Amino acid sequence: MRSWRNELKRAWTIGIQGPNLALGWGLAVLLFTGLRLLGQVPGWSVAGIALILLTLIVGAWQLTQLTLTLIGRRPAAWQSWQLVWRNKGTWLFVELGLIILTLPFGLWGLSSRLLVRLPVPAMWVNAVGLHRRPVGIVVAIIYVVVAGYCLLWGPRHFRRLTPQISHPGTWRQMVGALLVTAGLTLAWLIWAELFVGLNWWWGPHLGAGSARFLAWGSLGLILLGLLLVTSLSIITLVWSWCGQPSVTSSRSPRRQLGALVGVIVFAAACISTQAIYQTPQFSPMALISHRGVDHGHGVQNTLGALRYVSRQHPTYVEMDLHEARDHQWVVLHDENLATLAGRNVTPHSLTLAQLQRLTVHENGYHDHLVSWSTYLRTAERLHQPLLVEIKTTPADSQGMAARFAREYGPRLAADHSAVHSLDYRVVTQVKRTTPQLRVGYITPFNWVAPSSIPADFYSFQRISVSQQFILAAHQLGAKAYLWTPDSRSTMTRMWALGADGQITNELSRLRGVSQQRPAANWWAVLQNFVFSYL
Template sequence: MRAIWRNLCQYSRNFWQHWVSFIILFVGMDLANQLIFIPLFRLTTTYVLQAGGIPFISYQNIGILITQHTLVVIGLLIELILLLLVIYWQFAFLLLGLRLILGGQISFKRLLKESWLAIQNIRPGSFPLLLLYFMLVLPFVDLVFRTPLLSKVQIPEFILDFMTRNSVLLTILIIFYIIITILGIRLILTLPLMIYRQYRTRQALRESWKLTSKLKWWQYIKQLIVLGLITVIILALFYLLIYGLQSLVDLFPGKLAFMAAIFNLTLVQVVSELLTIWTGMIALQIVIGLVDDFPASKGRLRRVGWLGWSTLGVMVVVLGGLAIANNYYYLKGTGMTRPVTISHRGVAEKNGVQNTIPAMEKTHRLKPTYVEMDVHETKDHKFVVLHDENLKKLTGVDKTPHELTLTQLTKLTARENGHQAKIASLDQYLNAAEKLHQKLLIEVKTTPQDSKGMLKRFNQQYGKRIIKDHDLVHSLDYRAVAGLKQLNPKLKVLYIQPYNFSYPKSIADGYSMEYSTLNFEFIRQAQRQKNDVYSWTVNDPRVMKQMMYDHVNGIITDNLGGLNSAIADFMNSKSYANRILNFYFSSS
């Protein structure tokens, strides 16, 4: 333990000797990502898709893309190669910057030159290996090689949630993560070897595996664990201190509490960013210490010149001014609107069987803006309220809706969460909702077995009724979205997106977006086009507050009571201390 502490202290001294240079390096890279690279790649993806007349990418149209839109696929593959090059360049920029700073030899011109040389050493045949490598280290990347660009790549939460609900899939998921974690740890030195020693990709992979053999990797894992614990403790104590001070100041009348809140919230942001940079730089030193002998160990120290201080000053003025302005409007509550609340599948806190009338009636007491529910086409071309494509999970009957008539389906009893209720037809469900004056968000489920006239019949039977009741429709199938809008332009139809690849651009009236890849930029772009954005399925109060901070229009949840509480706390809190705490939860 003493050796770990001694190493961490040395790495920390290295950081504080060159803290100005490290801040410029890290913050400069972050700004380049947020202002240049991320928007540029999103715009490129959007342009390539629009040029091919494709509004989206999903599992539904992958086959069509490959077989009918060759140029689009080529364009996306070129973009993927460019993305890999940019990510690799960013790693090279950070790693080379780290070595140059610690060696007292940092200059922007030299750093650009050396990082460009690192890019030139990549062979075309290395791209598949690099892609595989980044996929392997992805679960480990936040601990060591954290970059805002790579952190945008993640597995959507709904996939993880689906896999954790089945014991077999959960076991597979656990084994998968164990394997990926081991491979990520064993191969973590690949990039440093490529960048510092100019190894080829295959050679670097083999050498990384060799250097981390016989549990040699455990020496840096222990240091990273201790570093993580220290960071969490420091951050927790700092937040408690700020929260306590602001709670005391909130007792004073006048504008003192508000001015103190702006100062404290800005201080929270500054300290959090500084701590993130400190942690990241120490983590890099821990890992790279197995590959490179830092020049800083020889005691070389170079003072920051006027250019460095000027750059830091500009960053402080610009970013500090933006932070203060943003904090002013946030603490004043300017621009904050209450999101609409949407009960997922008509249940709340497991109060009934999903998509059934008794559950909807109980959920209505919590006053959701909308109750979200699902409809399938039946064997006799009618519509039943049901989510799954197979009835076995809820009713024990191993049949699909297309194999049974509506009469047969509505005789079945569904059981879930200790409750039971009859399967409902869409007419029955609409009748019950109208009696309660409860608005609905109707998801149109589609399958290959649907009849050709399914959308036309749905619109003929329910289009006017849905508009009259101020209900909404959404679908995961973009063909259904486009088809319904063509049949009935007055019908408000949203497109359900499981992943955020590009900027919003479609015929839809809005979007239901899986929350883990939803961001403020997508929401802002959609709202500029006068389209609403609803996030799903958000059950964690922390994520709910994050979505509200990003100005989402609505939140779909299984935890409606928790959502109502989160909204009340976030929107109506008169305590500035609590608003600072909400900011922490919404931005972490």
């Protein structure tokens, strides 16, 4: 075991300091920095496409150099270029595979910058959103199969990339490399969280300028740690891919090593400056009560909860509608009443009158289901704007959304209320029928360009949202609301992303967060940055 550790450390040293490797690492850092900086602006550009292609080429060249160096070949730079060009088709396939495999893990901070540019037909987006569970399971199975194949057969299957390898790595060696990579990532995460904690503890006691500067310096150190961990992880994986050969010492010229250090410091300074000084954050927010409740007072989507929460004057009370068997609307979220009413029935199996006789229980309270017309009339009497979510099921009547828009669209628009839905067909039908009404799309997860699904606003699922999706919405002239942050720390992080509003079950807590001094919360910017790399 000690011998293995010594060999790994030697591989790390040679992998960074070997001939021309320092130059390659420096080029790679500059290109990734460019992608990170340019990727802050949504949309495609000639410069962005050229930068992506150049990054792929340099990445293939550096990995080829690294492989040959670790097996003792010490190649000249032109020999590595020649080998890459000879296998350009295979390299393209391999690199696209690496991008797909690393997307769920942040793609070194580029994941959201890529996905927010992905154009997909609205019909496909809607199909995935409405069938997200089976689609998610299928995607997960495919991912595991592909990752397992790469782990078991990758070193042998793609041996043509570097035919000089005499003993490709085994799956045990690859698993060991992945464990080392996981350990390095954990060490970096602990390092990063120490700086997040420092800013959380010390930031509130500093002036605005000092707190911002502390965040800038902390972010630079976090990035330096990330670049070190990333390079060591790549060397570990390539070393295992090559069968963990013994390596002999060799070094790049001192000027290349000095240039590498300078490039890394420059990259950290640029990215930190953009993240802290040049991106919008801590914007004024809309305060939106999810299902009309606050801190468990009352039963969701009932008149009692509405009357209670309206005293806090939220920007909107978000609530849900289902169509009943008689084509009337009941205020209800769940597609089955087993949880709230102890009845294994669906809204479509009962008439509105039957549904209104049911008693629902939650949070120690009880109340009755209420019709949409009664709920709307009560909200209007309280001068409370609503954010209406129209739920859909296969049992809905034909033209349900358009009929709802004809009956209630002008009234909701006059009330300064809005409508949103997980079903993009509802979004388009309601907007077409009532153009003056604000209509939004709810994203179950964020994986395509918002321009693929045009809407007046977006209700982004907060777990997979990023600043790039919010900026992309703003570029379309649309607001970005996030659902459903409930803890103070999550609310603060979403605020730091520049969200236009948050849909929460803890309205009074969100109000308290929005009234904080932004300078006291730079830790949230750092935390969002760390999460973007995971």
